[in-house]
Amino acid sequence: MARILVLNPNSSEKVTDSIRRSVAGLAATTSHQLVFERLPEAPLGIESDADVAAVGPMVRARALTGDADAVVVACFSDPGVDDTRAAVTEIPVIGVAEAGYYAALQFGRRFGVVSLGPASIARHALRIEGLGITARLAGDRSADLTVEQSGDEGLSRERVIETGKTLADRDGADVIVLGCAGMGNQRPFLQQAIGLPVIDPVQAGVAAAISALNLDYIAKA
Amino acid sequence: MARILVLNPNSSEKVTDSIRRSVAGLAATTSHQLVFERLPEAPLGIESDADVAAVGPMVRARALTGDADAVVVACFSDPGVDDTRAAVTEIPVIGVAEAGYYAALQFGRRFGVVSLGPASIARHALRIEGLGITARLAGDRSADLTVEQSGDEGLSRERVIETGKTLADRDGADVIVLGCAGMGNQRPFLQQAIGLPVIDPVQAGVAAAISALNLDYIAKA
Numbered sequence: 001m002a003r004i005l006v007l008n009p010n011s012s013e014k015v016t017d018s019i020r021r022s023v024a025g026l027a028a029t030t031s032h033q034l035v036f037e038r039l040p041e042a043p044l045g046i047e048s049d050a051d052v053a054a055v056g057p058m059v060r061a062r063a064l065t066g067d068a069d070a071v072v073v074a075c076f077s078d079p080g081v082d083d084t085r086a087a088v089t090e091i092p093v094i095g096v097a098e099a100g101y102y103a104a105l106q107f108g109r110r111f112g113v114v115s116l117g118p119a120s121i122a123r124h125a126l127r128i129e130g131l132g133i134t135a136r137l138a139g140d141r142s143a144d145l146t147v148e149q150s151g152d153e154g155l156s157r158e159r160v161i162e163t164g165k166t167l168a169d170r171d172g173a174d175v176i177v178l179g180c181a182g183m184g185n186q187r188p189f190l191q192q193a194i195g196l197p198v199i200d201p202v203q204a205g206v207a208a209a210i211s212a213l214n215l216d217y218i219a220k221a
Numbered sequence: 222m223a224r225i226l227v228l229n230p231n232s233s234e235k236v237t238d239s240i241r242r243s244v245a246g247l248a249a250t251t252s253h254q255l256v257f258e259r260l261p262e263a264p265l266g267i268e269s270d271a272d273v274a275a276v277g278p279m280v281r282a283r284a285l286t287g288d289a290d291a292v293v294v295a296c297f298s299d300p301g302v303d304d305t306r307a308a309v310t311e312i313p314v315i316g317v318a319e320a321g322y323y324a325a326l327q328f329g330r331r332f333g334v335v336s337l338g339p340a341s342i343a344r345h346a347l348r349i350e351g352l353g354i355t356a357r358l359a360g361d362r363s364a365d366l367t368v369e370q371s372g373d374e375g376l377s378r379e380r381v382i383e384t385g386k387t388l389a390d391r392d393g394a395d396v397i398v399l400g401c402a403g404m405g406n407q408r409p410f411l412q413q414a415i416g417l418p419v420i421d422p423v424q425a426g427v428a429a430a431i432s433a434l435n436l437d438y439i440a441k442a
Contacts, residue, residue: 025435025436026435026436029251029252029435030250031250092328094327098327099327102323102326102327103432103438105323105326105352105354106315106319106320106323106429106433107313107433107438107439131326131357132354132356132357133326133353133354133356135353135354136352136353188437191437197438197439199438200436203436207432207435207436208327211324211428211432212327212328214246214247214250214428215246215247215421215424215428216409216412217324217328217418217420218328218418
């Protein structure tokens with residue numbers, strides 16, 4: 001049995017709990033152990049480029065302690081993921097945005113992203129461009145939710161569904177990625193409402209870690 | 222428990238057995254049932270564009286019989302996959318080349334493909350271009366093996382390792398995709414020899430089907 005560290009790179013216990021709940025089904029079907037942690041020194045939410053830059057080294061430092069067989073960084077800005085991967089080469093290091101996009105490629109032709117607010121859209125575009133998959137992006141639209149509002153399930157559900165419908169109807173998306181690690185509770189409702197596959201990035205990231213361990217994808221000579 | 226049809230789109234029982242062996246580990250860890258079939262009316266091997274064109278409608282017809290909860294088409298030319306997906310929208314239809322490429326995106330920056338012979342390289346390039354991921358391709362090189370020679374484990378192992386090394390050293394690949402559904406037996410040896418993740422497309426395809434079922438990615442309104 002291997003140990004998968006699912007790291008919430010902010011300091012919120014509430015967000016950590018929501019992340020734990022979103023992968024409860026995967027945890028029940030894998031033989032690997034999922035361990036959930038937050039970064040106590042990090043901000044409560046990761047909202048700006050400055051937040052992303054600040055937590056990156058904390059993510060790398062945590063991964064370097066070496067007690068995990070795989071690390072999933074559970075924030076849709078993939079903070080510190082590339083640096084951590086360069087520093088910790090002997091285990092899989094997975095960013096949930098990256099994993100969410102690849103899952104979307106598998107289950108649709110063109111993906112749409114539901115973002116919390118407009119500020120994150122430019123950051124997502126850079127990441128998608130860096131991954132070389134812009135050709136498959138249908139659109140990225142803001143649900144116009146603050147982090148606080150996103151905790152209000154009723155309000156956020158309505159806005160997320162409305163945004164998903166716009167991505168499908170106007171942008172031609174045939175698969176939707178939830179652009180935040182804390183939106184997993186909206187997945188079944190959105191999928192049901194629009195009849196398209198909806199990817200929760202945290203689930204996609206943990207599924208990628210499980211595959212990497214089951215199939216032994218990291219092997220050094 | 223759902224039923225995953227792993228379809229060998231040629232008529233060879235030997236290839237079907239090799240496909241079954243390559244996913245034995247995944248079969249042992251999933252609660253879903255894997256069912257292996259070949260297409261009795263298809264050629265013994267799928268080697269030319271004409272072969273790919275001929276078996277496509279047979280793949281679609283088999284998938285349309287409707288007794289599976291997911292279909293994995295286990296040939297690296299993805300014969301009939303796009304047409305079948307358009308015709309059978311209520312279950313996941315997965316081509317192993319496509320799934321192999323997406324797995325490679327997750328575990329490396331630039332992927333190399335080990336092909337059996339030069340004729341398949343142009344076909345792969347078209348598929349990779351159609352998927353919009355050419356920016357991530359490091360190279361596609363032939364191991365110069367006929368289908369018959371590929372059954373000779375010693376000979377094919379040496380050529381596959383040599384080709385993988387060239388993809389890493391000359392083309393800058395940091396992850397390798399085996400460009401044939403029947404090369405799975407070479408995966409551990411190549412991974413060990415070059416110290417990079419090696420993707421068996423059949424394993425990647427079945428893993429994608431398992432994820433799709435576990436996470437309920439196909440849901441019609």
